[in-house]
Amino acid sequence: xxxxxxxxxxxxxxxxxxxxxxxxxxxxxxxxxxxxxxxxxxxxxxxxxxxxxxxxxxxxxxxxxxxxxxxxxxxxxxxxxxxxxxxxxxxxxxxxxxxxxxxxxxxxxxxxxxxxxxxxxxxxxxxxxxxxxxxxxxxxxxxxxxxxxxxxxxxxxxxxxxxxxxxxxxxx
Numbered sequence: 059x060x061x062x063x064x065x066x067x068x069x070x071x072x073x074x075x076x077x078x079x080x081x082x083x084x085x086x087x088x089x090x091x092x093x094x095x096x097x098x099x100x101x102x103x104x105x106x107x108x109x110x111x112x113x114x115x116x117x118x119x120x121x122x123x124x125x126x127x128x129x130x131x132x133x134x135x136x137x138x139x140x141x142x143x144x145x146x147x148x149x150x151x152x153x154x155x156x157x158x159x160x161x162x163x164x165x166x167x168x169x170x171x172x173x174x175x176x177x178x179x180x181x182x183x184x185x186x187x188x189x190x191x192x193x194x195x196x197x198x199x200x201x202x203x204x205x206x207x208x209x210x211x212x213x214x215x216x217x218x219x220x221x222x223x224x225x226x227x228x229x230x
Contacts, residue, residue: 107226109185111192117221118197119152119161125179125204128166135159151197161219163202179217180205181229198227 111117123129123144132141135156143166144150152161163179184199185192192198200219220228 107190107222108181108229109183109190109192109198109227110225111198111221111227112194112196113223113225115196116153117155117192119155119159119219119221120197120199121150121152121161121163122199122201123148125165125202127204129163129179129202130166131161131163133159133161155221158223159219159221161221163217163219178205179203181217181219183227183229192227 121131121144123146126146128146129144130141131144131150133139133152133155135158142150163181165179180203182201182203183192184201198221202217218230220230222228
């Protein structure tokens with residue numbers, strides 16, 4: 059009665075056996091524990107970028123000085139760049155920044171940044187309010203202003219703009 063088994067190879071017999079068991083294997087339906095609406099992971103703070111640029115295209119920075127005082131700036135990631143001065147009310151376009159950049163900005167007059175002075179440099183970058191990206195021309199327009207903080211916020215006025223390889227813009 060089982061003579062046909064002698065004619066079947068062991069590999070074929072294994073395949074026939076597995077095919078016979080296939081209907082017994084039950085696959086549960088896929089399910090997800092996702093929340094509706096999805097969880098909000100954004101936490102505001104200094105660790106979030108203030109804007110984004112396209113890292114596939116060279117980024118440029120347009121500095122606008124609206125502080126009422128002259129500012130010095132330096133691109134510390136470029137050895138070939140010498141510190142420069144930006145007069146009040148003037149604009150400067152910075153190009154050829156490389157893959158990433160740290161741009162230091164501080165008052166030109168050392169007396170202005172003494173502990174007796176109570177002000178802070180404030181930076182803002184023009185970005186699309188929905189996407190937080192700079193315009194398609196990949197020029198980050200950064201406006202520098204001065205403000206008067208309270209005593210707990212006293213600061214010497216030294217600040218940094220950080221452009222990262224991944225396209226993030228940070229202010230420190």
